[in-house]
Amino acid sequence: MFAVIKTGGKQYKVAAEDTITIMHLAGEPGDVITFDEVLMLVDGDNANVGAPRVAGASVKAEIVGQERGPKVIAFKKRRRKNSKRKRGHRQDLTVVKITGIQAA
Secondary structure: OEEEEEEOOEEEEEEOOOEEEEEOOOOOOOOEEEEOOEEEEEEOOEEEEOOOOOOOOEEEEEEEEEEEOOOEEEEEEEOOOOEEEEEEEOOEEEEEEEEEEEOO
16 A cells, blocks of 8 residues: 655655654654655555545654755856856655554
8 A cells, every 4th residue: 555645846656664864744754644745645556546645544653863964066157257156955854653543
């Protein structure tokens, strides 16, 4: 059984016991969170596609940790203008472990 959930503006295919890295969610390691925005639910040969969400379905997950992504460098240079700019950015991320998928 697996599900497709939406969080942080992105979609993730998850199954029980999967560990995924998503955009930052508030909470401490060990907290349990629920994803109610389930777009698709597949159990064997039965596929339940929501319009836009599957009614009554949810995915439970546990926060494993809060991390930061790799450093991304944004370097801009304007040739022949003696102008350049270098900025770095690290995205805040949350690592979650899927504990269960509940159908309607």
